[in-house]
Amino acid sequence: MSDDQFQILLSVQDLDARIDQLRHRHETLAERDELAARQQDRKRVAGRREALQVEYLELQRTLKRNEDELAVLEERARREHDRLYSGEVTGTRELLTLQEEVDGLRSRCSAAESDALELMEAIEGIEAQLESLGSAVEAAEAEVAAAERQLAEAEAVVRAEIDQQAAARSAEAARIPEVALAGYDGLRARMGGVAVARLRGGTCEGCHLALSAVELDRIRRAPADELCHCEECGRILVRV
Ligand SMILES: [Zn+2]
Incomplete structure (x- = not known):
């Protein structure tokens, strides 16, 4: 190798060091951390919405069960009430028992109705929360998308510089045995x-x-x- 070629080898080494630095910069861009943070945020908000949706569905199922039970109770109360006044039952004792049964059924009905009201209120509350969480998820998605764009732009700048240095490196390296x-x-x-x-x-x-x-x-x-x-x-x- 000539003296020149030794100098070129040093220059290749400088370019390699520069390319390594650029690659490191590419891997450690602040925009990458920013994107990771925004993705975390989105995950957290989406997770909360998912948990709330599970709760929402569970409450709806409970309400449905409650309404079905209420319908059965109301039907039974109506039947027993009709029997009470049908004239079919005549014995005082039997009438009294039937009346008690109707009363019992009606009181179970009103308990079920008040349960249903509570459930509906809870469901409405969750619906409102789900709506605001829906907006929060959308906002978080938009922030992730913006962070992705910023990272892509920053990466492109560094990559262009790497390409430039790599081309210079190839040109220099071609002059060494x-x-x-x-x-x-x-x-x-x-x-x-x-x-x-x-x-x-x-x-x-x-x-x-x-x-x-x-x-x-x-x-x-x-x-x-x-x-x-x-x-x-x-x-x-x-x-x-
Ligand atoms: Zn040495």
Whole structure:
């Protein structure tokens, strides 16, 4: 590799670092957190509405049962009442028993009626709450949609920048021998993003350790195009 190519390798590394930063920014956009928060809100409101709908249906079922029972009681009360005045029953004792039965049935009817009223009031209250929760869910949906749009816009900006840097990286990388590039890529993955380091004043700027005199001497004598590696960290050294 020529001196130029070593410089290009450093520039590729800078571009790779920049692309990594951009990818990180893409993953940690504030708009992403905002969207997650809005989705949480929607889930909470929708959950409340769902729980209330269950309660609503349960109350309606109870009311229906209550109304059915009431109809049966009313029918029985009417029948017994008719019997009472039909002239079929004549014995005083029997008449008295029948009257008591009619009274009992009527009082059960009015208890059932007042239960039904209470149930209807509760149902109306829940209907009102469901309506306002319905609006709250709609508002939460709209906020989620807005947050999604904002995230998409923010992502597009970062992605465009990544594309731009990636194109610059490809152009630079094309000027380096493939073997060196492959070596660089492999090292970069293992070395936490820094595969190439300047050798300045006998020190590797990748690991900041001084190279031994023997090694320094060997590197100094090595042909300029030879890839030299730091004996401490293994990074590709650029002699400056
Ligand atoms: Zn090193």
